[in-house]
Amino acid sequence: MTPYLVLFAAGFAGSFHCIGMCGGFACALGRDGRGQGGTVLRHLLYNTGRLTTYCFLGALAGAFGQMICTSADFSATLPLAEPIDFAQRALAIVAGLLMIMIALQFFGLLGTLHRLTAGLGGSLFAATLRKVLNVPGHATHLAFGVFNGFLPCPLVYAFLAQAASTAGAVSGFLTMAAFGLGTFPAMLMMGGIGGVLGPVWRRRGVWLAGSFILLLGLTTLGRGVLPAGMLHGDHLL
Numbered sequence: 371m372t373p374y375l376v377l378f379a380a381g382f383a384g385s386f387h388c389i390g391m392c393g394g395f396a397c398a399l400g401r402d403g404r405g406q407g408g409t410v411l412r413h414l415l416y417n418t419g420r421l422t423t424y425c426f427l428g429a430l431a432g433a434f435g436q437m438i439c440t441s442a443d444f445s446a447t448l449p450l451a452e453p454i455d456f457a458q459r460a461l462a463i464v465a466g467l468l469m470i471m472i473a474l475q476f477f478g479l480l481g482t483l484h485r486l487t488a489g490l491g492g493s494l495f496a497a498t499l500r501k502v503l504n505v506p507g508h509a510t511h512l513a514f515g516v517f518n519g520f521l522p523c524p525l526v527y528a529f530l531a532q533a534a535s536t537a538g539a540v541s542g543f544l545t546m547a548a549f550g551l552g553t554f555p556a557m558l559m560m561g562g563i564g565g566v567l568g569p570v571w572r573r574r575g576v577w578l579a580g581s582f583i584l585l586l587g588l589t590t591l592g593r594g595v596l597p598a599g600m601l602h603g604d605h606l607l
Contacts, residue, residue: 374548377529380582381552384525412511413558419515420557424526424550425543427519428533432542435461435534458537459594465535466591469583472528476580528583535590 439457519526529549533542 374544376582376586377532377545377548378552380579380586381529381549382555383552383582384549384579385553385556386576386579411508415508415511416515416518417554417557419512419517420519421515421547421550421554423516423519424529424546427526427530428546428549429539429543431530431533432536432545433539435465435537435542436539439537461537462535462590462594465531466587466589466594468531469528469587469590472524472531473580473584473587475524476576476583525579525583528587532586532590535593 438461441457529546533545536542536545
């Protein structure tokens, strides 16, 4: 349970980044004048759609990691006592390094990589989302959230790397579920707190998110490079 609480906390910290990236879309859900009840329902549907996409991508990432590890039998001819363990370590190293790189983006470093991860296809996707939002009906708000979950985002990429390092579809699903639920509070309240949170507090939140991602990245990297058992709870995350 503890690792998922950490992921939830990281998602909550990362929700400050979500406010900057997707806050405009969230605010747009409250502009049809149908009352507070309708606004709450639209935000619930929207965020449920986002969570559904995150869980789906997490399961795919975890299954991909599992596929890499279980296909490690090809290396049985190499002088390795446990080829699957070798594959798990390699996967943890790659995932950990990727998370560390993304964390550095949150600290204002690696600007070129940030433009690639955040902007690749982002404008086209955003335009498509705006068209989806104009379609009437509650199903639109759910679909809006589902598609929004695919929007290029370095924060999501970081946790997908963590999901892949778990080498399991279920654990990958749970990893992204914990992260996605952590982003719920801020995104649900987006209509009310968007104007309250100033740039300074949002920036602090982004730094906090980067710190969580850096910690998770270092932990994941450690699983790959340190001897088994050296880290407390070797398979914690």
